[in-house]
Amino acid sequence: MKPYCRILLRRCRNSDFFGFRSPNCHHSFTPVPSNFRLNSDNNRKFNSFPHGLLGFRCVIDRTQKPNCASTFGCGQSRVFSSRVYVIADVSSNFRNYSTSVETRVNENNFERVYVQGGMNVKPLVVERIDKDENIGRDVESRLEDNSENVNNENLEGLNPVGVLSTGKGESDVETEAWKLLRNAVVTYCGSPIGTMAANDPADKQPLNYDQVFIRDFLPSGLAFLLKGEAEIVRNFLLHTLQLQSWEKTVDCYSPGQGLMPASFKVRTVPLDENKFEEVLDPDFGESAIGRVAPVDSGLWWIILLSAYGKLTGDYALQERMDVQTGIKLILNLCLSDGFDMFPSLLVTDGSCMIDRRMGIHGHPLEIQALFYSALRCSREMLSVDDGSKNLVRAINNRLSALSFHIREYYWVDMKKINEIYRYKTEEYSTDATNKFNIYPEQIPHWLVDWIPEKGGYLIGNLQPAHMDFRFFTLGNLWSIVSSLGTPKQNEAILNLIEAKWDDLMGHMPLKICYPALEYEEWRIITGSDPKNTPWSYHNGGSWPTLLWQFTLACMKMGRPELARKALDMAEKRLPVDSWPEYYDTRNGKFIGKQARLNQTWSIAGFLTSKMLLENPEMASLLFWEEDYELLEVCVCALSNSGRKKCSRGAAKSQILI
Ligand code: GLC
Secondary structure, three states: OOOEEEEOOOOOEOOOOOOOOOHHHOOOOOOOOOOOEEOOOOOOEEEEOOOOOEEEEEEEEOOOOOOOOOOOOHHHOOOOOOEEEOOOOOEOOOOOOOOOOOOOOOOOOOEEEEEOOOOOOOOEEEEEOOOOOHHHHHHHHHHHHHHHHOOOEEOOOOOOOOOOOOOOOOOHHHHHHHHHHHHOEEEEOOEEEEEOOEOOOOOOOOOOOOOEEHHHHHHHHHHHHHOOOOHHHHHHHHHHHHHHOOOOOEOOEOOOOOOOOOEEEEEEEEOOOOEEEEEEEEEOOOOOHHHOOOHHHHHHHHHHHHHHHHHHOOOHHHHOHHHHHHHHHHHHHHHOOOOOOOOOOOEOOOOOOOOOOOOOOEOOHHHHHHHHHHHHHHHHHOOOOOOOHHHHHHHHHHHHHHHHHHHHHOEEEHHHHHHHHOOOOOOOOOOOOOOOOOOHHHOOHHHHHHOOOOOEEEOOEEEOOEEEOOEEHHHHHHHHHHOOOOHHHHHHHHHHHHHOHHHHOOOOOOEOEEOOOOHHHHHHHHOOOOOOOOOEOOEEOEOHHHHHHHHHHHHHOOOHHHHHHHHHHHHHHOOOOOOOOOEEOOOOOEEOOOOOOOEHHHHHHHHHHHHHHHOHHHHHHHOOOOOHHHHHHHHHHHHHOOOOOOOHHHHHHHOOO
8 A cells, every 4th residue: 555655746757669559559660760769958957836836937038039849930829929948857767668558447446636735835636535556746747758758759750650631732721721720739848738728819819819728729629630731639638638637626526647637728928038938827727717627528539549559550649658648547537437327428518519507417418429449549559558448348238238328329220219208107127128217208309300200319308207308419420430329320421311310411511510509498498598599609609620520430331432522512511600619500601600700629620630630541540430349348248138149240231139
């Protein structure tokens, strides 16, 4: 037992170590290029800051001339344009390269994080209440590892997979979009680390739209990766990893250590003598409107980490001990035992892209699809050793159970709706047909007319006596991309989108959900939210950023022409309308009432869609095919309960629906 493990944020050091992935973890091994090394004159002091701020301390001297080391132009820094004054403070410790991190999934051990030492000194302290000696040590060395390696590496030329963007030359719209995307880049200590959510010059009240949101950065990150510019993504991944371990409190409560923030801001803090320093200020939901939990952030982080490896060939990043620990902390949070009866993740309202009250508490599809994707990514990325084998087993079991659960209970098409229509209720038994006691009266009137002959979709949410029949686009698209749905279901989802083109695409792709909540439902479910009025914002608004996920889903299903059709439509309007965040009205005619302009993920979503369509082989690295092994586990588990025949053949033939 290790009662106290003190974690101090140490000084940064140099190291040129990059780990090598064991052959069983990846299909291919790509050596790290020789120029992938440290920049020795760029040492920074890593420190702990009061007032919840975190950062490498980089002191800026306003009297010096600008000196930009990044691949991005000096004018693109929105924080400052003065020279980064480096505090030379290099120690020569060596990193502990052990990767033995114990997993604590489904075991009775926990850790507690709290603050010691009053307002101005806030070392992070981990108190272990278990037999596991390793995790605290790992987190400690993780902080050290990060502090030395986040910024000090020169990534120029890193792109061994050889990704290139446009084969046909850029259109004017693309050129403009790239300019805007680069203008949205946020730098930290002279290096690019993310993109701000919106860069609307006319916006007098940016609220938190000037921050780097984890989820919003996905299309930006992919656009840069597809363009062969990996540095910003690498910096983003490593800096957000640091924030994960940061002390966080919401009033008197500390959320789990693996939690990733919803967003962060680079703040400049004045020092004496014309100098100031930059610090990272994360928001874990404690400032967010409605105090919503950023459940999706960690899942997106894992997905981007996996994409980074696949698109650059730099698998060494995933193998670093600090990064492996980061993955495990996120998974520990997601896989720990609670009161759940289902394999799906139980979350509060607004814990994903829809970050306001919209009646999506419980088991919303979007979170389940991201969870499934993150589990699949993690399974590929985790180094398998004695310390992680329990976790890998837990991942495999959860993947099987989750896909079965979603395929079986979330799926609706004409036939299934007719079944529900004829359901018997109040069945008390283990083999009930109507397991969730759904009253047929719940089938909404709109659905009966709306559901096409050909096609179907995964419903938005499932709880006891409650099916949320709304169509949520992101969850359905991501189910296709990750193969959470069966091959037939995935095809049927695209069929439905095609059949319901006017409703879901209208004048601007893509409806976030269909239909909108109106009248009493809007009043009760949103709490009369004036931003989420019917057919606006999250309540049936149209979000151009969803284009990249639609493109990926179409490409996976061999239907790129559908994506092109949507993209052509968007290309005509987006630049003219100044790249709005969202559109309003039943078919997306108007720029959204409170939509920000120059919304970064609208811009990046468009660019990523374009590049994916032009680079199908790159796109194919970003989606997953059906995994028959997982299916077999599930069919075998069911056969033990007498429900299905157990074999891979049976798995293939039934594909669970
Ligand atoms: C809104 C969106 C959220 C997004 C944020 C920044 O809050 O609902 O999904 O991350 O804006 O763009």
